[in-house]
Amino acid sequence: MSGMPIPLLVLLSGVPALAAPRPPLPLVVGHRGARARFPENTLPALRHALASGADGVEVDVRVTADDVLVLAHDATLPTDLCRGADGRRPRPGLAIRGLSFEALGRFDCGAVPNPRFPAQRAVPGTPIPALARVLDLLAGAEPPGARQATLFLELKYEEGAPRLSPPRGLFARLVADLLKEHGLMDRTIVLSFDHPLLRAVRSLAPTLPSMPLVDESVDLAALARREEAPWVGPRHGRLTEASVEALHAAGVKVFGWTANAPGDQDRLAALGVDAVGTDDPQALVERWKKGGPR
Secondary structure, three states: OOOOOHHHHHHHHOOOOOOOOOOOOOEEEEEOOOOOOOOOOOHHHHHHHHHOOOOEEEEEEEEOOOOOEEEOOOOEOOOOOOEOOOOOOOOOOOEHHHOOHHHHOOOEOOOOOOOOOOOOOOOOOOOOOEHHHHHHHHHOOOOOOHHHOEEEEEEOOOOOOOOOOOOHHHHHHHHHHHHHHHOOHHHEEEEEOOHHHHHHHHHHOOOOOEEEEEOOOOOHHHHHHHHOOOEEEEEHHHOOHHHHHHHHHOOOEEEEEOOOOHHHHHHHHHHOOOEEEEOOHHHHHHHHHHHOOO
């Protein structure tokens, strides 16, 4: 009997073999704060995500005309979601890069709820915030968990469009300098679809983790090697068991975005990804607390 394989010993003993342990739950990351509940990329959305128990928050960053880093997904002010002081929509094509921070602050981007998210609450009087305000929030005592949360900082960039984006070197310097000034280098991951911009950031801040984003069929492990990236961020539907295993074997962490359906979230957890981006972090945190992935 001493030479008998362990699984056979268990079988003969009548004791059922233990199931393989589930992988640890991924980090829950609030996409654009928590845009299912509050206006995207705003302080109310970030406060809600952190108060709900999210492990991290993801925000989009652009640069104003006077080189202030601000939270904005689109290169131009969204006419459907923002309003001027007179209550009117901004004119189409008004570039974030073409406005000073002071001029940008005259627009209310919380007054109109996004119809894509029926549960989203309008917060009138909400301007586009400076990234510095977000870093202050993450360094504060409130909401609970803010000081432990990870910032997933997406840098938005338009190639060959100086009207919309600054030179990569300037963008990278603004990001690196602000994170150093606020002492948030060790809690931030910079991510972007513009991989040369990530390289520019890495040249100024080699210890700052970077994450190339991708929404196409590529060899993800090869991408991570080429970009010297400790994280990779594919759209969640492009991830497979094989790709996650290959990335983990290479020592690379995986961020799957943006998964809102419970089935998609649970599939990512079963694959063993390291973080899941979702528009409703409160719902995901509460569901996984109750019983974990199904």
